[in-house]
Amino acid sequence: MxxxxxxxxxxxxxxxxxxxxxxxxxxxxxxxxxxxxxxxxxxxxxxxxxxxxxxxxxxxxxxxxxxxxxxxxxxxxxxxxxxxxxxxxxxxxxxxxxxxxxxxxxxxxxxxxxxxxxxxxxxxxxxxxxxxxxxxxxxxxxxxxxxxxxxxxxxxxxxxxxxxxxxxxxxxxxxxxxxxxxxxxxxxxxGGYVGRPGFHHGGAGVAACWFGGALAVARPLAARADRVEADAHLLSAFGAVDRELYAAGSVLRRASREIDDHPRDGSRAAVLAARVRAVVADTCTRVLRRTGEALGAGPLAGDAAYARATADLCVYIRQHHAERDLSELGTLVAPGTWMGAANDY
CATH class of the missing domain: 2.40.110.10 (Butyryl-CoA Dehydrogenase, subunit A, domain 2)
Structure with a gap:
């Protein structure tokens, strides 16, 4: 010593x-x-x-x-x-x-x-x-x-x-x-700012930013998975991350089409934005956890871009208010409404 x-x-x-x-x-x-x-x-x-x-x-x-x-x-x-x-x-x-x-x-x-x-x-x-x-x-x-x-x-x-x-x-x-x-x-x-369909369109657009942030966080894991020495545990983590990102990207693409098809439908826009934000925020949380667990502390200490992307995404997705926003989504698609909209799935 x-x-x-x-x-x-x-x-x-x-x-x-x-x-x-x-x-x-x-x-x-x-x-x-x-x-x-x-x-x-x-x-x-x-x-x-x-x-x-x-x-x-x-x-x-x-x-x-x-x-x-x-x-x-x-x-x-x-x-x-x-x-x-x-x-x-x-x-x-x-x-x-x-x-x-x-x-x-x-x-x-x-x-x-x-x-x-x-x-x-x-x-x-x-x-x-x-x-x-x-x-x-x-x-x-x-x-x-x-x-x-x-x-x-x-x-x-x-x-x-x-x-x-x-x-x-x-x-x-x-x-x-x-x-x-x-x-x-x-x-x-x-009241015009929040009363227009575009308020919800903008809220869904924020989720597109979250999604891009999740892609940035996942990038080092993808690079590690592409190496010959990648083990089964790391590949499993990357497979789970890929699944989550694919699902979130698909939801965003579908939502963009629905907005273009019904640009002035405020009620539809409110439900759509709540769903999109909930899905993408949950994806970001899962990507952060899976990537962090698979890569460990090394990249957080040595990779400035990854460390910044991780810190930024952790903060940015807090614009989604977790259970409070899910409760609002549940209210918007309460059983009477939901049964009539089951064909949306």
Missing amino acids: RAPETVGRNVCEQEPPTFGEAERHTGRIAARLTEEIASGGLDLPLPGGGSTWLRWERLRDLAQEDLSLARLAEGHTDAIAILSELGGPPAEPGSVWGVWAAHPPGMPLIADKTGGNWRLHGAKPFCSGARVCTHALVSADIAAGERRLFAVRTDETEPRTGTWASAGMAASDTLTVHFDGVDAEPAGRP
């Missing part, structure tokens, strides 16, 4: 750790997002327009590259779709949009109208792209307990650093943003 002073000396002589890599990665993701927008890479077909799968396929592929990039791209493209549906202000060329619509308890964002102008006051958590978005669609409470969507320029907002603790999805620059009388332009009528 080495003496304590020898251990200390060796540590001091080692190359110091590199600080700031997380910030640099966040900057790279922001640059990739603006590059995609400028090049037209995010000029995607609108949901329900006949090419929904092409839209989701692009989000899936971006998620395989980086889930934070996909999260920001999904927010931007969702905002463009919402503006199209609700008749909001057109997006300026080169602008970067987000959708900031979380409403956790205890953090109200209030919209008031004074002299014909709307202004926002308060705080909004979970604002992805808080420092890269030039514009955002923001939901806020108005009089009589109603909620409305507003378009804002983000140069008037105040992102609060240090309000995202997790390493997972850190590069999505998701922060709490404060609004102190920020000018806002209404997008649609009160």
